[in-house]
Amino acid sequence: MVDSPVEAGHFQRYIFEACDVRHELIFTGFEDVDLSALVHDIPRIVEAAQSIFQSPLPYTRYVFLVHGQVQSGGGLEHRNSASIMFDPFMLHDPEKYSRILGLFAHEYFHLWNVKRLRPTYLGPFDYQHEVYTPLLWVLEGWTDYYAWILLARSGVVESGRVLDYFAEAFRQLDLIPARHQQSLTQSSFDTWIKLYRPDGNTPNNTISYYHKGALVALALDLSLRRATGGRESLDSVLRVLWTSYGDQGYPDTAVDSALVQIGGPFMRQLLDQWVYGTEDIPDDVFDTVGLKLLREFKNLSQKVPYTGIVAEQSAAHSVVIKHVLKGSP
Numbered sequence: 001m002v003d004s005p006v007e008a009g010h011f012q013r014y015i016f017e018a019c020d021v022r023h024e025l026i027f028t029g030f031e032d033v034d035l036s037a038l039v040h041d042i043p044r045i046v047e048a049a050q051s052i053f054q055s056p057l058p059y060t061r062y063v064f065l066v067h068g069q070v071q072s073g074g075g076l077e078h079r080n081s082a083s084i085m086f087d088p089f090m091l092h093d094p095e096k097y098s099r100i101l102g103l104f105a106h107e108y109f110h111l112w113n114v115k116r117l118r119p120t121y122l123g124p125f126d127y128q129h130e131v132y133t134p135l136l137w138v139l140e141g142w143t144d145y146y147a148w149i150l151l152a153r154s155g156v157v158e159s160g161r162v163l164d165y166f167a168e169a170f171r172q173l174d175l176i177p178a179r180h181q182q183s184l185t186q187s188s189f190d191t192w193i194k195l196y197r198p199d200g201n202t203p204n205n206t207i208s209y210y211h212k213g214a215l216v217a218l219a220l221d222l223s224l225r226r227a228t229g230g231r232e233s234l235d236s237v238l239r240v241l242w243t244s245y246g247d248q249g250y251p252d253t254a255v256d257s258a259l260v261q262i263g264g265p266f267m268r269q270l271l272d273q274w275v276y277g278t279e280d281i282p283d284d285v286f287d288t289v290g291l292k293l294l295r296e297f298k299n300l301s302q303k304v305p306y307t308g309i310v311a312e313q314s315a316a317h318s319v320v321i322k323h324v325l326k327g328s329p
C-alpha cells in the first residue's frame with residue numbers, strides 16, 4: 001500500500017501507449033492549464049529510458065500522479081507509478097519547464113534504479129528502521145544524471161540547455177568546501193545524520209550525493225566511452241547490472257565490478273579518486289567529446305567580492321547569515 005498511491009476526486013486523465021505498455025497521466029489541480037506540451041513530451045522520455053535497457057518495460061501499467069501546487073514541488077518514486085508535484089505557473093517558462101521534465105524523468109528512471117535495480121537490503125524495504133547504504137551516489141546521483149540525459153536523447157529539451165545544467169552543477173560544486181572533505185560513499189552512508197539534518201556548517205562538511213553523484217556519473221560515462229573507443233558507455237554498465245541482477249537485488253560490490261567489466265581495471269582508479277576519495281573531476285574528461293569546461297566570470301563588471309558568507313532574508317525581513325564557508329576571508 002505504501003508503494004501504491006491512490007488518487008480520488010476530480011482529475012484529468014491522459015492515456016498513452018509507449019513501448020506497447022499502457023501509461024496514464026493523472027493531473028490534479030491543473031484546471032484551465034494547457035498540458036499539451038507535457039502530454040506530448042512524457043511518452044518520448046519513457047521511450048528513451050526503455051531503449052537504454054533494450055528489454056521490455058518491467059510493468060504492465062504505469063501511472064504518473066501529478067499534482068499542481070503553487071510554489072511547491074517534489075516527487076516520489078514507486079514501483080509502477082510516481083507522485084509528482086510542481087507549480088503550474090512553471091509550465092510557461094522554458095527553463096522551468098525543462099526542470100519539470102527533469103523531475104518526471106528522474107522519478108520515472110527510479111522504476112529501474114532504486115525500485116528494481118538496487119542493493120539487496122533495499123527490497124523489500126524496511127520502513128521501521130533507518131537503512132544505511134554507501135550507494136546513494138548511484139541510486140540518486142545516476143538517476144539525476146540520466147534524467148537530464150533522457151531529456152537530451154528524447155529531444156524534448158535541446159542539448160545546449162542540458163549542457164548548461166551540468167556546467168552550472170560544476171560551478172555549484174566548486175563553491176562547496178566539503179567536496180575535499182567528504183567522499184560520495186561517506187555522504188551516502190551518513191545521509192540520515194548529515195544531508196537530512198542540515199545546519200550552518202553543512203557546506204563545510206557535507207556534499208550532496210545527488211549533485212556530485214550526477215557529475216561523477218557524467219565523468220564515468222565519458223571515461224568509459226574514451227576507454228572503449230566509443231563502443232561502451234554507462235548505459236552498458238546499467239545493462240550488465242540489469243541482465244545480471246534484474247529485480248533480485250545486488251551486492252554492494254556489483255556496481256564497481258560492472259564498471260570494471262565494461263571499462264577495464266582503470267575504472268577502479270577513477271572510483272578511488274572520485275567516489276571513495278575526494279579528488280576533483282579533472283576538466284579533461286570532456287576532451288574526447290569536443291567540449292571544454294571553462295571557469296570564468298560571465299560578466300566582470302558584476303563581479304561581487306567573495307566573502308564566503310552565505311546570507312538570506314529571514315521571515316522578519318532581517319538578513320540572516322546561513323553559512324560561513326571554510327577557508328574564506
Ligand SMILES: [Zn+2]
Pocket residue numbers: 106110140143
Ligand atoms: Zn530520486
